[in-house]
Amino acid sequence: MHFKKYGLQIRLAEESDAAFILRLRTDISLSRHIHFTDSNIENQKLWIREYKKREQAGIEFYFIFSDSNGIPLGVSRIYNITPSFFTIGSWIFIPTAPQGSAILGDIICREFAFEKFDGKDCHFEVRKENKTVLKYHHTYSPEFLYEEGEDLYFKLSYSNFERQKKRYLKLLLKK
Amino acid sequence: MDLTAFVNKFASQFSEEDMINITEDKIFRETDTWDSLTGMAILMMIEDEYNLTISPDQFIKLKTAREVYEFIQSTK
Numbered sequence: 001m002h003f004k005k006y007g008l009q010i011r012l013a014e015e016s017d018a019a020f021i022l023r024l025r026t027d028i029s030l031s032r033h034i035h036f037t038d039s040n041i042e043n044q045k046l047w048i049r050e051y052k053k054r055e056q057a058g059i060e061f062y063f064i065f066s067d068s069n070g071i072p073l074g075v076s077r078i079y080n081i082t083p084s085f086f087t088i089g090s091w092i093f094i095p096t097a098p099q100g101s102a103i104l105g106d107i108i109c110r111e112f113a114f115e116k117f118d119g120k121d122c123h124f125e126v127r128k129e130n131k132t133v134l135k136y137h138h139t140y141s142p143e144f145l146y147e148e149g150e151d152l153y154f155k156l157s158y159s160n161f162e163r164q165k166k167r168y169l170k171l172l173l174k175k
Numbered sequence: 176m177d178l179t180a181f182v183n184k185f186a187s188q189f190s191e192e193d194m195i196n197i198t199e200d201k202i203f204r205e206t207d208t209w210d211s212l213t214g215m216a217i218l219m220m221i222e223d224e225y226n227l228t229i230s231p232d233q234f235i236k237l238k239t240a241r242e243v244y245e246f247i248q249s250t251k
Contacts, residue, residue: 099211099231131190132212139219171218174230
């Protein structure tokens with residue numbers, strides 16, 4: 001799978017992306033608010049090999065977002081797909097990514113999921129201390145589900161996603 | 176909205192720990208918690224308050240809250 005949208009190139013993660021993913025997930029400035037990641041590259045490759053089996057089964061999708069030159073900018077993932085919802089997470093972009101590309105990546109990931117899993121809600125969790133990400137998610141008016149440990153859990157409907165998405169696209173795609 | 180009110184509104188888009196650091200002439204991208212999501216929150220606030228859409232390419236050229244405010248005034 002490889003496609004272009006909103007100025008980004010999108011493809012599914014491969015074992016050869018292990019170093020990029022590891023760099024993102026172990027970067028001190030980026031990883032303060034995500035789950036711990038083992039810094040061993042071989043373990044990351046093993047994780048991706050196991051992920052590819054889940055991808056083949058259609059139960060998980062790990063996207064790599066690149067610029068028009070193919071330079072990787074960030075990642076996002078769809079997982080834990082149940083009869084009533086799918087979950088998005090692992091959303092990280094490099095700090096030097098062009099303004100707005102992280103949001104475009106998030107929108108593309110959710111558009112893909114809402115289209116593929118028609119009728120399901122979008123679930124996600126955010127670290128309580130991850131204030132700017134929490135503020136961003138709140139702009140979509142998600143429903144708060146529960147709190148567990150350091151994390152807050154939310155549910156977002158397709159209609160709320162579409163409403164706010166249009167506002168972001170209007171800003172981000174303006175030349 | 177005058178400059179002082181605008182700066183207060185501008186600062187409220189930042190994380191709590193950085194709100195107090197935002198002044199009229201502070202280079203806001205140098206604050207500790209600055210990220211692209213904060214930038215988008217500012218652009219969204221401007222659209223809500225002024226019905227003005229500033230593109231990311233235009234926004235990147237503006238360094239301080241005063242410059243953003245003056246840019247908005249110049250479009251009126």
